[in-house]
Amino acid sequence: MSGFRNVRLRLRKTGSGLATHLITRYAGRMNDKPDAENPNDCIIPPELPKTELRNLVSEQSEHEVREIVDYIEWQCNKKREHELEETGTTELAEEIVQHAEKIKTERVMGTDYSVWDVHTNLNRWWVITNPTNLYSQILMPSLDYTLSFHIGLMARVQARREIAGGDEVFDFLSITQRKIYQAQLAFDEADEIEDFQGIGLQCREAMTSFTREVVAAGLFDDLGEPPKKGDFIAWSDHVIGARAAGGAAEYVRGYLKAICQKGWQLANWLTHAKNATRSDAALCLSATEHLVHELITLALKSKARSPEKCGRCSSFKINVTWRPDEEEYVASCEMCGAEGRWPPSSVASEA
Numbered sequence: 638m639s640g641f642r643n644v645r646l647r648l649r650k651t652g653s654g655l656a657t658h659l660i661t662r663y664a665g666r667m668n669d670k671p672d673a674e675n676p677n678d679c680i681i682p683p684e685l686p687k688t689e690l691r692n693l694v695s696e697q698s699e700h701e702v703r704e705i706v707d708y709i710e711w712q713c714n715k716k717r718e719h720e721l722e723e724t725g726t727t728e729l730a731e732e733i734v735q736h737a738e739k740i741k742t743e744r745v746m747g748t749d750y751s752v753w754d755v756h757t758n759l760n761r762w763w764v765i766t767n768p769t770n771l772y773s774q775i776l777m778p779s780l781d782y783t784l785s786f787h788i789g790l791m792a793r794v795q796a797r798r799e800i801a802g803g804d805e806v807f808d809f810l811s812i813t814q815r816k817i818y819q820a821q822l823a824f825d826e827a828d829e830i831e832d833f834q835g836i837g838l839q840c841r842e843a844m845t846s847f848t849r850e851v852v853a854a855g856l857f858d859d860l861g862e863p864p865k866k867g868d869f870i871a872w873s874d875h876v877i878g879a880r881a882a883g884g885a886a887e888y889v890r891g892y893l894k895a896i897c898q899k900g901w902q903l904a905n906w907l908t909h910a911k912n913a914t915r916s917d918a919a920l921c922l923s924a925t926e927h928l929v930h931e932l933i934t935l936a937l938k939s940k941a942r943s944p945e946k947c948g949r950c951s952s953f954k955i956n957v958t959w960r961p962d963e964e965e966y967v968a969s970c971e972m973c974g975a976e977g978r979w980p981p982s983s984v985a986s987e988a
């Protein structure tokens with residue numbers, strides 16, 4: 638052991654000795670003004686203006702940058718805007734983005750997280766997507782640590798939400814979301830058969846309110862005359878058949894139809910089951926969450942009308958962005974830049 642200790646000590650000594658040597662040797666030559674008498678003098682170039690940096694960054698979509706800039710400026714100036722609205726005056730300085738650069742995209746458990754380095758006139762931020770959140774680089778200097786923190790935080794938020802999609806989904810699925818949430822709370826409290834049966838009833842209600850809410854949101858307006866919303870199995874059969882059509886989707890379609898049919902039957906059985914147990918209620922609840930999640934994912938895919946892959950270069954790296962100036966959604970290929978666009982009003986009817 639003592640031998641190792643000696644080796645480490647020796648190495649450290651050599652290292653610091655070398656560094657000191659280099660610093661003393663070159664310190665005199667490091668300055669920001671050229672020495673006319675010495676043609677080999679080394680010049681440290683001045684810092685580039687932040688506004689110039691964007692012209693030197695290649696391969697990033699200006700629309701993606703615009704979304705990040707809008708997000709940061711909205712987040713950072715909320716308090717200032719509020720004061721201006723309330724009192725007409727504010728002491729707070731406006732925070733303006735000077736440079737935004739995508740550092741990397743990392744896939745963790747099937748979800749892509751893009752990390753942006755954003756400089757403003759007042760601060761420097763990490764912005765991480767899916768869903769988007771910002772972190773001060775002063776408080777969190779390590780990017781890797783911040784990404785781990787973000788993924789953990791989002792997993793906890795997601796665990797309470799359970800349904801796919803962003804805030805727009807919660808707007809039109811608010812009743813379904815509430816019913817599932819109440820079923821989760823009821824499950825935590827459930828001790829007796831009547832309580833377990835009650836979970837079955839709540840799950841069934843979540844499924845019927847789901848069909849009502851997605852139909853009301855116009856997500857399946859193009860499907861002609863689907864069966865009555867009250868007949869969950871026939872209704873889900875119909876929409877899955879239309880949205881996951883074709884030979885390539887045979888197994889996906891079969892699976893989705895099966896989980897809807899079996900999930901509905903399970904909830905119905907549980908509602909009246911004389912021998913219902915806690916694990917039956919747990920199974921019914923997770924089946925309901927799962928099938929609602931899968932159906933909304935299917936519905937949203939067609940709502941965004943984003944192709945799975947690029948028609949030109951076959952890449953799967955497709956980004957969908959909303960362009961407020963043009964009032965359109967645009968799906969663009971990250972690899973070759975090909976674009977497809979459509980206005981929001983046509984989403985439901987043309988999907």
Ligand SMILES: [Zn+2]
Nearest residue numbers: 947950970973
């Ligand atoms: Zn492409």
